[in-house]
Every structure is written in structure tokens, then in C-alpha cells.
Amino acid sequence: MRSPLSLPVRLQGHTISVLDETKLPLEETYIEVKTLDDALQALGQMKTRAFGQVLLFFYTCVLAGEIDEVAASFKKTRPTFDFFTLADALKGAAKGTSTLREAAIRIIEGLDKKRTVRAQRLAEILPQEARILTICNVNGELIYLYEALTGQGKTATFFVSETRPYLQGTRLTLWELRRARIPARVLCDNQAAVVMQKGLINCVVTGSDRSTDKGDIINKIGTYAMARLAHYFTIPFYVLTQFPQALDIEKIAIEERPVHEVFMWLDGKGPRPEALYPSFDITPAEYISGWIDISGEVRCA
Amino acid sequence: MRLDEMKGGLLLWGVPTGKGIKEIKERTQDNRDLYVLVPEMRPYLFGLEVAGRLIKEGIKHVYATDNMLGILFFKQKIKEVLFFYKDLIDKNFSGICGSLYVCLLARLHHVPIKTMQGEKIILSAQATSLLDEYMSFHYNDMLPAEDEAVPEGIIR
Numbered sequence: 001m002r003s004p005l006s007l008p009v010r011l012q013g014h015t016i017s018v019l020d021e022t023k024l025p026l027e028e029t030y031i032e033v034k035t036l037d038d039a040l041q042a043l044g045q046m047k048t049r050a051f052g053q054v055l056l057f058f059y060t061c062v063l064a065g066e067i068d069e070v071a072a073s074f075k076k077t078r079p080t081f082d083f084f085t086l087a088d089a090l091k092g093a094a095k096g097t098s099t100l101r102e103a104a105i106r107i108i109e110g111l112d113k114k115r116t117v118r119a120q121r122l123a124e125i126l127p128q129e130a131r132i133l134t135i136c137n138v139n140g141e142l143i144y145l146y147e148a149l150t151g152q153g154k155t156a157t158f159f160v161s162e163t164r165p166y167l168q169g170t171r172l173t174l175w176e177l178r179r180a181r182i183p184a185r186v187l188c189d190n191q192a193a194v195v196m197q198k199g200l201i202n203c204v205v206t207g208s209d210r211s212t213d214k215g216d217i218i219n220k221i222g223t224y225a226m227a228r229l230a231h232y233f234t235i236p237f238y239v240l241t242q243f244p245q246a247l248d249i250e251k252i253a254i255e256e257r258p259v260h261e262v263f264m265w266l267d268g269k270g271p272r273p274e275a276l277y278p279s280f281d282i283t284p285a286e287y288i289s290g291w292i293d294i295s296g297e298v299r300c301a
Numbered sequence: 302m303r304l305d306e307m308k309g310g311l312l313l314w315g316v317p318t319g320k321g322i323k324e325i326k327e328r329t330q331d332n333r334d335l336y337v338l339v340p341e342m343r344p345y346l347f348g349l350e351v352a353g354r355l356i357k358e359g360i361k362h363v364y365a366t367d368n369m370l371g372i373l374f375f376k377q378k379i380k381e382v383l384f385f386y387k388d389l390i391d392k393n394f395s396g397i398c399g400s401l402y403v404c405l406l407a408r409l410h411h412v413p414i415k416t417m418q419g420e421k422i423i424l425s426a427q428a429t430s431l432l433d434e435y436m437s438f439h440y441n442d443m444l445p446a447e448d449e450a451v452p453e454g455i456i457r
Contacts, residue, residue, distance in 0.1 A: 135368075159444070164341065164366040174442070187444040188343040189368035190399025194449050197401060225371025228409055229402070256303055262366060270349025271356055273339070275364040278304050281372040 001147075003176035004028060006140030007112065008048055009055035011101070016059045020047050021168075025175035036064050036073060044077045046166065050207065051139035053078065054111070057086050058104040065100065067091060079253040080218060080280050081209055085243045114294045116144045118240060122205065122292045123148035125238070125300070130156040131201045133192065133230075136163045136220035137172035138207040138240060145205070146182045158184040159201050161192060163220060165262045165277065192226050196233040204230045204237040211241040215285030215299075216249040221278055227287040237287065242294035255279045302363055307378050310338040310363070312370070312412075314403045315385030315396050315419040316347050322358060324417065325383070329360055337362035338379065340370060342397060344446045345424060367399055374410040382407045384456070385419025393450040397422075400449040404456055414456045 008019035016033035022045065023029050031047060033039045039060040042048060048056055057074055061067045071087035093103035119141055126132070130149055134142065142158060149156045158177055163169035170186050177184040187195060195201050204226055208217040217223070217239050230237040259275040290300040311328060329335050337355065339362050341348040348364060355362045365373065373379050384404060388395040394404075394416060407414050424446075 161368075162343070164343065164368055178442070185442055185444050188398060188446060189366070190340075190343055190402045191444055191446070193399075193402040193405050195444065200444075221366075222368025222371060224375055225368060225402070225406055228371065229405060232405060232409060254304070259302070262364065266346070266349070269346065271353050273352045273356065273362060273364045274302050276302055276304060276307065276369060276373075278369060278372055281375070 001143060001180045003140035003143050003180065005052075005137065005172060005176050006143070007055065008052040008139065009059060011059040011062060011104075014063065016056065016063065018042050018048050018056060019052070021049065021052065021172060022046055024171050033060070034063070036060055036070060040073055040077050043074060050137065050209075051115075053081060054086060055108060057083055058090060058108060061087075061090055062101045062104050078255060080255045082243065082245070085245070111294065114296065115141050117296050118292050118294055119144035120148045121296055121298050122238060122240070123152055123154065125290060125298065126154065126156075127202050128154050130154060130203060131159065132156060133159045133161065133195060133201040133204045133226065134173060135161045135169060135206050135222055135226055137168040137176075140176060141207070141240065142173065142177060142205075143180050143182065146180070156183070158182065159195055160184055160186045161189050161222065161226070162186055163222060164189055165264055167265055168220070189222050193229050196229055196235055202235060204235060205240070206238075207240045209280060210249070210252055211239070211244040211291070212249050213244050213246045215288055215291055215301075217241065217283050217288065218249060218252060218254070218280050219283065221281050224281040224283045224287075227283045231287040236289035238290045238292060239288055240294075241291050244291075244293065249282055254281070304372070304376065304378070307336055307363065307373075308334060309380040310336040310373065310378050312338045312340070312373075312379045312382045312403070312407075313351060313385070314340065314342070314382060314400065315387070316351060316422060317354075317383075317385045318418060318420055321383070321385055321417050321419060322354060325355070326358055326360055338373070339364050340403075341366045342399060343367055344398065347397065367402070370403060370406055374406050374412060377410075379407070379410075379412055382412060382414040384414050384416050384451075386416055386451075387419060387421045387448060390450075392453040394453065394456060395448050395450055397448060398446040400451050404451045408455050416456060
């Protein structure tokens with residue numbers, strides 16, 4: 001079964017259709033993107049993120065008929081993510097095709113297939129009865145993982161960390177797992193330690209927005225704490241990676257989002273004090289047990 | 302506030318009594334550069350309640366969601382934790398949901414924890430998500446939000 005989040009952005013003619021993730025799970029609606037400005041607005045407002053922003057980037061290049069300016073604009077809007085590597089990939093693919101559209105579609109189809117292979121590889125190293133703690137949302141890949149695990153005769157239950165402030169865990173991951181009738185429970189982000197202490201989970205699986213060849217990663221805020229606690233409780237912590245680079249992770253800009261977003265979903269409850277909102281954190285390689293790359297390569301610590 | 306602007310922070314966890322609020326006030330009067338950091342304290346959002354009390358007392362503070370605490374410890378933005386526990390039973394401090402998370406992170410980053418008696422609030426373990434009003438959760442979908450025991454050894 002596929003989640004609508006597996007391919008949340010599609011190109012139809014000269015319009016990009018973007019699943020509005022900020023409306024989920026209350027409404028499954030799509031917004032139309034016809035220009036670079038529309039795309040940047042959707043990106044800045046978190047209408048799509050993660051794999052969705054990869055798709056949005058490729059399709060916006062198709063609409064705009066160029067790559068470098070789109071990459072620079074996307075980078076300005078979401079500074080932590082590496083759009084320049086995507087730009088290089090698209091330029092490379094375009095050399096072997098007649099149109100940018102054809103090149104983009106070829107890359108996207110390839111990436112989606114690779115995500116299913118990556119899930120297979122990860123399933124091979126997870127326990128027989130996997131009780132998996134997750135953070136944020138990896139666009140349908142947990143469903144691929146569940147199918148891979150059950151295909152290998154294993155069982156799986158997901159423990160979904162709600163992932164404040166945007167609640168991607170509750171709104172997106174729990175929603176897509178429930179739709180697929182996959183066993184899942186939601187927990188507060190601050191319950192990560194207690195589920196580890198009680199032995200309710202036996203592994204952690206996360207995505208990553210950036211990764212280095214040394215194994216350091218940048219991912220959704222809260223990932224570092226989860227990794228550090230998993231390391232303390234000797235629970236394996238696995239990361240899905242793509243395009244690891246030879247660079248110093250500390251030099252990557254950590255996006256800090258508008259603080260009013262910290263108070264989203266609170267329905268006007270309470271005061272609105274001054275707040276912090278770093279939207280990502282860095283997890284050093286020493287707290288990570290294994291890296292499963294989009295290339296299919298599995299590396300364990 | 303940007304992360305770079307924040308320096309030595311005093312992290313609060315749990316719900317302070319009047320005595321606790323007095324202690325926080327004295328700390329901030331003694332050190333004007335001290336940032337009082339108030340986490341959200343899900344699922345009950347005690348952070349908003351505590352922030353409201355600090356505002357009334359004129360105590361400057363900064364709010365963060367619970368999952369931001371990792372990066373704050375990592376970047377050495379927290380110098381001390383004030384843990385307002387509910388009970389001390391058999392060398393275990395009993396605190397609100399998330400107490401083990403905060404105390405372990407503090408210990409792993411060598412940040413001292415000062416314990417103080419906090420409010421003994423009795424709450425339903427069925428509190429779940431901020432989306433309760435929108436999504437109908439089955440009870441089995443959620444992990445009960447219970448008080449947590451923090452062994453004294455983690456704190457001392």
C-alpha cells in the first residue's frame with residue numbers, strides 16, 4: 001500500500017500539484033504551483049518538506065526551464081537542505097535525455113525505487129520483532145519498511161514521536177500508518193527516554209536532511225536527543241541517508257523558523273512568551289549505529 | 302530569539318510551588334544575564350502555565366518545545382536544571398511525564414540538576430496529543446502520559 005505522502009508532489013501538464021501537509025490529517029487537499037514564486041511560497045510555508053521538497057525542486061526546474069536559479073532560491077528559503085546536489089543530479093540526467101521533464105521524471109522514478117530497496121536493506125538488519133521509535137515523517141518509507149519486514153517474516157510496531165512544533169509525527173506518520181493498518185502508537189517527544197528504559201522499543205529509525213561521509217547527520221529537531229538516549233540505553237539507532245558529502249557538518253546553516261510556529265496547534269491556549277525555534281539539530285556519528293543510504297549501501301558502526 | 306543569542310540558561314522542569322518561583326526570581330535578580338528556559342512539558346503544556354506565572358512575577362524567560370532541549374544541551378546553552386519533582390520515594394524522584402528525558406540529557410551533558418519540591422498535580426494519563434480536538438484516537442494508539450521515576454543516582 002502506498003501513502004499519499006510517498007509522492008506528495010506531482011507534475012500534471014504545466015502545473016505542479018502539492019499535497020498540503022499542513023492541512024493533514026484534517027483535510028487531504030492539493031495546492032497548485034505554476035511559477036517559481038508559487039513553489040517558494042509552498043516551500044516556505046511548509047506545505048511540503050523532506051522528499052516532497054525534492055520533488056518540488058525537480059518539477060519547478062521543469063516549469064522554469066532552468067536549474068541554477070531555482071536551486072539558489074530554494075536554498076535561500078530552506079537553508080539547511082542541499083538543493084545544489086539535486087541541481088547537479090538533474091544536470092547530469094539532462095545530458096542523457098531530450099528534455100528537462102524527461103530527466104526529472106527519470107530521477108524521481110529512480111529515487112522512489114531506491115527508497116523501496118533502502119527499506120529492504122534496513123529491514124534485513126532490524127530485529128525479528130521490531131519495535132521501532134521514529135521521529136518526524138519519511139514520506140511513506142515506513143510503509144515500505146513494514147512491507148519489507150513482514151515480507152521477511154518479521155513483525156513491526158511503530159512508536160511515533162509526535163514531533164513538535166509541527167507535529168509531523170502525529171499528523172503525518174501516525175496518519176499514514178493508520179491508513180495502512182500498521183500497528184502504531186503515538187508518544188510525546190519527551191517520552192523517548194521512558195520507552196527506552198521500559199524496553200518498549202528495540203530500535204530507532206529516522207530520516208536525515210543532510211549527512212556527511214563521516215556519518216554525522218542533520219535531521220528534525222529532537223533527533224539528537226533521541227540518538228543520545230538510545231546510545232545510553234544501547235538501543236540501535238539507524239538513519240536513512242542520501243547524498244552524504246565530505247564536509248564539516250558544523251558549517252551547515254541550521255534553519256531557525258519563525259517563533260510564532262512554536263505555538264501552532266495550541267488553539268490560543270496560554271501566553272505567547274519569547275521562544276526559540278531551531279528546526280533541525282546535529283547528531284554526531286558516534287551516537288549512530290547504522291546508515292542505510294539511498295544507493296542501497298548499508299554501513300554499521 | 303535566535304539560538305546564538307542565548308547564553309547560560311536555567312532550565313525549569315516540573316511545576317514550581319510559590320517557593321520555587323521565589324528561588325527563580327532570586328536567581329534572575331542575582332544574575333541579569335541568566336535566561337530562564339521554560340520547556341513546553343507535553344502533553345499537559347505546563348510550560349504555558351509556568352510561563353504565565355513568570356510573566357506575572359516579571360521574570361524574563363524563553364520558551365522551547367521539549368524536543369529542542371537536546372540541541373540546547375549539546376550547544377552548552379543550559380548551565381543548570383531546576384527539577385521540580387512531585388515525590389521522593391525509595392531514592393526515586395517522581396516527576397511529570399518527560400522527567401527521565403530531561404534528567405538523563407542533563408547528566409549525559411554534565412549539567413547539574415538541583416531538585417526542589419514542586420506542585421503535586423494529579424492528572425489523567427489519557428492526555429494525548431494537541432490534536433485531540435480534531436482526531437479521534439483509539440486509546441491503544443497512544444502511550445499513557447504518566448509520572449516518571451528518576452533514580453537519585455542520575456541526579457546526584
